[in-house]
Amino acid sequence: MKNQIGKRRVRSLRAEQPISPNHVAKGSVALGISTMMLAPLAAFAQAQAPAAPSAVGTMEAVTVEAQRIDPNPNAEVGAPYKAKTSGDFRHTKPLAETPQTIEVITGEAIKDSGLTDLKQILDAVPGITLGTGENGNSFGDRYIIRGQEARSDVFVDGLRDPGMTTRETFAIEQLEISKGPNSTFAGRGSAGGAINAITKQATLDYDFTHASVGLGTDDYKRVTIDMNKAFSDSFALRANALYGDEGVPDRDPSERSRKGLALSGLWEVNKDLSVTLDYYGLRAKDSYPDLGSYLVGTAPNRWPKNPVPPVYAQAQDFQESDVDTFTARVMYAFSPTVKLQNLTRYGQANNGYVVTGARESTVYPLTGPRNAATAYQSGTLSTHNGWQDIDYFANQTNLRWDTTLGGMKNQFVFTLEYSDNQSVRGNYNISNLGATNCRTAATGAATGYCTQVPGGASVNGLNTLMNRSIAENPWSNDWRVKTWSGGVMDTIDFTERLSAFGGIRFDRYEYELGTRNLNTGIQNNYSYSDTLTNGQLGLTYKINPMGMVYGAVGSAADINGGEADTGTSAGYGGLIIDPNGNIGAKPEKSLNWELGTKWNIMDDKLLATAALFQTTKSDVMEGNGYESTGSANSGKNRVRGVEFGVTGNFTKRLQGQIGAAFMKSEVLESAVAANVGRELANFANNSISGQLKYQATPAFYFGGGFTYQSEMCAGQPDTGAGYTADGYCSQRVQPFTVYDLFAGYRINKNLELRAAVLNLFDKEYYTAAYRSGSFLYKGDGRAFRVTMDIEF
Incomplete structure (x- = not known):
């Protein structure tokens, strides 16, 4: 028996990902031997579902812990600090199988840090330093990756984000920092790497x-x-x-x-x-x-x-x-x-x-x-x-x-x-x-x-x-x-x-x-x-x-x-x-x-x-x-x-x-x-x-x-x-x-x-x-x- 959680929810849920009691399902919920237990539970409450009968006819209790859904579709299920995939459509393999150093900071990690400006977040990333403005170049967010200028190598969802501006994190799902020359993806520039901000997108899966x-x-x-x-x-x-x-x-x-x-x-x-x-x-x-x-x-x-x-x-x-x-x-x-x-x-x-x-x-x-x-x-x-x-x-x-x-x-x-x-x-x-x-x-x-x-x-x-x-x-x-x-x-x-x-x-x-x-x-x-x-x-x-x-x-x-x-x-x-x-x-x-x-x-x-x-x-x-x-x-x-x-x-x-x-x-x-x-x-x-x-x-x-x-x-x-x-x-x-x-x-x-x-x-x-x-x-x-x- 399949979980009936609305058409879109069923399509996108990963099998090992439990549903948060804090999100409202758009359909009826069916419980079965092979399904997760889904109900409007209090946070961190536990529930038991009937288990398949054993060889001697006894019933085994199955304990399921409710867990909030991570809205980030690229995060590893159950490990919100870890990104499983890139938000860039052009990366076809999981990050663990990609032959390049790509450091990812997820939205959950950003939230816990208490930092809000992108400059503050990136200043804490190994291999990245900050530069200053002057009269020769503008004041604004200026990043240096592995010793190379990267102030023009900032991207949003795979497209270059030009301009010396102040950048915020409130709409960012995860930050992806590619280390090393990256013109195959980024085009001109990117001598030391590139920064790609993946933004929060609308979803049909849950409200x-x-x-x-x-x-x-x-x-x-x-x-x-x-x-x-x-x-x-x-x-x-x-x-x-x-x-x-x-x-x-x-x-x-x-x-x-x-x-x-x-x-x-x-x-x-x-x-x-x-x-x-x-x-x-x-x-x-x-x-x-x-x-x-x-x-x-x-x-x-x-x-x-x-x-x-x-x-x-x-x-x-x-x-x-x-x-x-x-x-x-x-x-x-x-x-x-x-x-x-x-x-x-x-x-x-x-x-x-x-x-x-x-x-x-x-x-x-x-x-x-x-x-x-x-x-x-x-x-x-x-x-x-x-x-x-x-x-x-x-x-x-x-x-x-x-x-x-x-x-x-x-x-x-x-x-x-x-x-x-x-x-x-x-x-x-x-x-x-x-x-x-x-x-x-x-x-x-x-x-x-x-x-x-x-x-x-x-x-x-x-x-x-x-x-x-x-x-x-x-x-x-x-x-x-x-x-x-x-x-x-x-x-x-x-x-x-x-x-x-x-x-x-x-x-x-x-x-x-x-x-x-x-x-x-x-x-x-x-x-x-x-x-x-x-x-x-x-x-x-x-x-x-x-x-x-x-x-x-x-x-x-x-x-x-x-x-x-x-x-x-x-x-x-x-x-x-x-x-x-x-x-x-x-x-x-x-x-x-x-x-x-x-x-x-x-x-x-x-x-x-x-x-x-x-x-x-x-x-x-x-x-x-x-x-x-x-x-x-x-x-x-x-x-x-x-x-x-x-x-x-x-x-x-x-x-x-x-x-x-x-x-x-x-x-x-x-x-x-x-x-x-x-x-x-x-x-x-x-x-x-x-x-x-x-x-x-x-x-x-x-x-x-x-x-x-x-x-x-x-x-x-x-x-x-x-x-x-x-x-x-x-x-x-x-x-x-x-x-x-x-x-x-x-x-x-x-x-x-x-x-x-x-x-x-x-x-x-x-x-x-x-x-x-x-x-x-x-x-x-x-x-x-x-x-x-x-x-x-």
């Missing part, structure tokens, strides 16, 4: 409403709602909403505000055809955006300012991101072995910021003599500002064909993609109306805004010192890239144990950049086109049903001027030009070799992985002396390392995720001879993180997390970290270890109370530094948060 209300220190307030409703057997709607507001811990008056809405509508036209329409909107604003501290002293004794300076952001400062995205998904099954997926997306992203930096300087009082006797040390304020408007369109078609050729199983994926990304950027006209309060030179006018008075005390009215007047200037850069892509992938099972994956992708692009000098009115237009070819090959061998070993090689390529937020700032990915026009630079190329092993253990509830890798990036566009050296591809660097990971259920009560990356980087070639042999900028040799959760009783759990990152040396991407002539790191970011705690108690079937303490020991730490040391991103101080989860 639910989850709401969370959180309060905490620093005026923390956060409300989220996740609601799914099937209005018929063919139409469902899912809505996720967010309201969040908080002060930055220990950094008053800095504040963060987040408001978001994600809608997903599913229409199953028939058993073969379905259409999903999505909208995603986010309004993120940081008031008094805090750039943390700054470095003082001379290397090797160069350290963050101590004590930490108060927030020197000005009252008029801001950092805002507005995002609106519309996506249509069409799935059509020609047959059980031939399936088509089409994704179409149009989006707009707007990022604007005026932020204040500071650096240690020798200054003089506003009045009186200026000499050694009157000189003192103070932070002096500077301004960074810019705006960027992104418009993007993309259409991707994937055709999957499962077939048998020559007695071997093949899983083909054919891909066609077109994208049109445009970025218009400029800056603000800023007038500082406040009176200057110090002199920055022994001669000349008094032009400085100083954070301290003689003796070291902070000035009064620090946040209103500059009294800025801000107006948006017209555009100065108009960047556009159109790309036509085609590729084919195939996974071949030669035997039950031996498989191979191969793929090749072609990207034909047309590049345009218009620049305008606002002072002279002179405009220049640059354009060119080229074709990129990249591939990936992997071979896997199953040692036994639990474990396999693999070897893989993959490539990536990026183009001259590929970063949308930099114009002609070549050292940060902008277009390389000379007086005669844009230089015909060759694409940057990256090649990765990887040997690894993956093991599905503990009844497939725990995945353990290890990988040894080497990535070499050649023809690097360093942004140094192109006219004199005669080459725009003067750099080469290499990263070698090993990564370990274990994710899932360690025991029936203990689950978690632990990862570690141990790496070395080296500049092999450079237009600047002194850079050769140095490590890459913003690169941490070692990083380890973990999160564990223990279910002490059916109602109570507790756990914690930690993040360790070794020291980094700031500098310009690809050209090597900044060092003094004596060989000391000139802008050092100190190592850090941060610990978090969390716990939860289920009051009844509808209510659960969660608590989290972030940065338990109130560690003072920094996550990134600007290459001059004039600002250091400060990690959040200790914060306590309590959240009530409500299920209807």
Whole structure:
């Protein structure tokens, strides 16, 4: 006898997955010898069902524990920290059988961590560090994977998500971080890897409403709602909403505000055809955006300012991101072995910021003599500002064909993609109306805004010192890239144990950049086109049903001027030009070799992985002396390392995720001879993180997390970290270890109370530094948060 749970529910339920008593079935429930027991039970209640008679006619009791359904369709059943499959249609094998390092953070792990911004989540991932904005590249979420820039290698459901924006997690089902060059999937860029956010989608399988209300220190307030409703057997709607507001811990008056809405509508036209329409909107604003501290002293004794300076952001400062995205998904099954997926997306992203930096300087009082006797040390304020408007369109078609050729199983994926990304950027006209309060030179006018008075005390009215007047200037850069892509992938099972994956992708692009000098009115237009070819090959061998070993090689390529937020700032990915026009630079190329092993253990509830890798990036566009050296591809660097990971259920009560990356980087070639042999900028040799959760009783759990990152040396991407002539790191970011705690108690079937303490020991730490040391991103101080989860 089959469970009658409504047509759609029966279709999608996995046999080993019990049904939550907190979700309402859309049909009658039948109990039988071979079925699970389904009833509106209280949470964690137990029930007994009749068992088949034994040989002597006795009845055996069967105990079934109710368990909440995980809305994430890619999670391993019964192990919510472990993802079984990728949310990307193009990955045809389970993650445990994929010949590549792909680290996944599920929505359950994100919820338990208490972290909300994507930048905070990824900062805790081994092998990933953060970069800063400046006047050459925009402020916003900037990620560096295995030492390589990845700020433009962020994807949502397999489509590139351009723009330097603030990214939130309220609508994310799971995060997938692919390590190593990945242009076969991602297209241009992805020298170190790519980040793919899988979003929450409407489902016909069950109805639910989850709401969370959180309060905490620093005026923390956060409300989220996740609601799914099937209005018929063919139409469902899912809505996720967010309201969040908080002060930055220990950094008053800095504040963060987040408001978001994600809608997903599913229409199953028939058993073969379905259409999903999505909208995603986010309004993120940081008031008094805090750039943390700054470095003082001379290397090797160069350290963050101590004590930490108060927030020197000005009252008029801001950092805002507005995002609106519309996506249509069409799935059509020609047959059980031939399936088509089409994704179409149009989006707009707007990022604007005026932020204040500071650096240690020798200054003089506003009045009186200026000499050694009157000189003192103070932070002096500077301004960074810019705006960027992104418009993007993309259409991707994937055709999957499962077939048998020559007695071997093949899983083909054919891909066609077109994208049109445009970025218009400029800056603000800023007038500082406040009176200057110090002199920055022994001669000349008094032009400085100083954070301290003689003796070291902070000035009064620090946040209103500059009294800025801000107006948006017209555009100065108009960047556009159109790309036509085609590729084919195939996974071949030669035997039950031996498989191979191969793929090749072609990207034909047309590049345009218009620049305008606002002072002279002179405009220049640059354009060119080229074709990129990249591939990936992997071979896997199953040692036994639990474990396999693999070897893989993959490539990536990026183009001259590929970063949308930099114009002609070549050292940060902008277009390389000379007086005669844009230089015909060759694409940057990256090649990765990887040997690894993956093991599905503990009844497939725990995945353990290890990988040894080497990535070499050649023809690097360093942004140094192109006219004199005669080459725009003067750099080469290499990263070698090993990564370990274990994710899932360690025991029936203990689950978690632990990862570690141990790496070395080296500049092999450079237009600047002194850079050769140095490590890459913003690169941490070692990083380890973990999160564990223990279910002490059916109602109570507790756990914690930690993040360790070794020291980094700031500098310009690809050209090597900044060092003094004596060989000391000139802008050092100190190592850090941060610990978090969390716990939860289920009051009844509808209510659960969660608590989290972030940065338990109130560690003072920094996550990134600007290459001059004039600002250091400060990690959040200790914060306590309590959240009530409500299920209807």
